[in-house]
Amino acid sequence: LMLGMLPHVILTVVTLGPILTGMATPTEAAAVGVLGTVVMAALYRTLSWARLKSAAILTAQQSSMMLFLAVASNIFGAVFTRLGSATLMTDTLVGLPLPPLGTVLVVMLLIFLLGWPFEWPAIVLVFVPLLQPAIIALKFDQLWFATLVAVNLQTAFLSPPVAMAAYYLKAVAPDWELTDIYWGMAEFMVLQGAGLLLLLCFPEIALWFPHWLYGP
Template sequence: MSVEFLTVAMFAALILAITLGHPLAYTLAAVATIFGLIDNGFNIPGLFDMFVNNSWGLMDNYVLVAIPLFILMAQLLDRSKVSDALFEALYVVLGSIKGGLGLAVVVVCTVFAATTGIIGASVVAMGLLGTPALLSKGYQKEMSSGIICAAGTLGILIPPSIMLVVYGGLTGLKETSVGNLFAGAIFPGMILASLYFLYIFIRCNINPKLGPPISKEEAGKFSAAQKWGMTLKSLIPPMALILAVMGTILAGVATPTEAAGLGATGALVLAFFNKKLNWEVLKQASFSTLKTTSMVMMLFIGGKFFSTVFLSMGGGDVVADTLIGSGLNRWLVLFIMMFIVFIMGMFIDWAAILLVTVPIFMPIAMELDFNPLWFSMLMCVNLQTSFLTPPFGYALFYFKGVAPPEYTMMHIYKGIMPFVLLQGVGLAILCLFPGLVTWLPSIFFGG
């Protein structure tokens, strides 16, 4: 069989298996096994050696130790209710302006994203905390669901992010080390949060019915000094944790793995001072960390096996020759790669997309003389949309699971569309101004 035929058939088999509802990690490994045997003449020992070597290489990657530590940090923070006090303070501070509660949700999710990096925790926490308040104050259902789902997805991009740790461990390039990715993601994350903030503020000022302010009586219960005190008291603990994790990485004091351990310890301290630290919390957080880490690593193994077989049989060269040899402008080639990632995000988990596309697209990007770090950040910003785009956007289902029964899936689908477009605007801004990605890494790490 020709390499071209095997390339198309392998992707077709993967899409078919996913459509049939099979678990993604095992689907990737199964498709890789079938096509690996076809490619090597059914040499089972040879394929088994390839599988063992790849699995051992993954398990021996020190960077990936950060994954369970960051997940544990997120689980402890979620159960210590750090975000509750901050939302209650911002409810009072911002609630008196049009769209103020929506703006409070964005601020809380941005801070929460910088301390957890777990989408499910952010969306569920704000869904439980913010939805009743938004609903009781008369916020449009579409607007409120869009705000919570979109702001909750910032956790996958703003460091410390599990996706960036996986990406850094996957490429093995100095330019895309976890430290560089963390530094490069700060401005993109802030840009997206700012776009959400501006959209809510402008839209609610044009049409106050979408996000009415709280009553003057409710807003006047606290003096300006009390409002500042409440905000600082609730903001200082998570900001101290952010400084402990990100500050040590950017200062070169600790590796991302060591910083993850420091973050998990800091989360324990915050849980203790919030009087939420007990045996039950530790047990649940540890068990959830075990399950999530196992899921991520199984995806990692299956995806790595798939990409290795695909590249070994020449599939990567077929894709590269098709795109580079087409004679298209390099920016059009970049658009095609981003469009493929966007479409895959509608149906496939972000980890699988990274594991399948990065080994194929990164060499093409470098061949076209794109900065590897900048290209990686475009990929990561693009992958954030995978949590919002129907039919399988995880953030939509997380929110639906905790939202009041008044919210239908149609409310949620309509609500997220403007924010998906805003993510596209953010991607365009990074394309026009690559220094927004590369400047901070050059300051902290040189090069």
């Protein structure tokens, strides 16, 4: 078992190591990861031109989608800001008769609800930049906020009535009933919710490792 895991551990270290040490950007590290994956596929004798071509086409499609979303979200954000809507949203959130942490809870609730109908790229690229100025105005740590968003979206993707993760699993295991999948995910939802509350109450859970690596 350990020998079977070793190549994957090496690939993870080779990909994430340069990012954490500052030796490479995420894009450069991703290229190293791709090279490592190709080498692993060759060693396992599962590499073929057909699979390489299929992977290249899928990569181009996914990259095009992400770049299109990035361009569209920048245009939307610029128009939204120019019309003064971003300032209005920030002033509304900051002006709520709530303590600062209560405002963060409101923002988290909005992101959670958006996680039902939308995929994470749309939320991260379009909606989070509209909510982030309020968090900045309240003097909260941005890295902490980003971690909250990530955990929150994971929880939303597990939550009925939509629960996108359930449909992903249904596609992998078509013989399973959706009701069984929902019940199986319930315990993970509880764990995700508990983790989110811990992050809200104890920000250092999310911050200690980055601070240890790069300083406060």
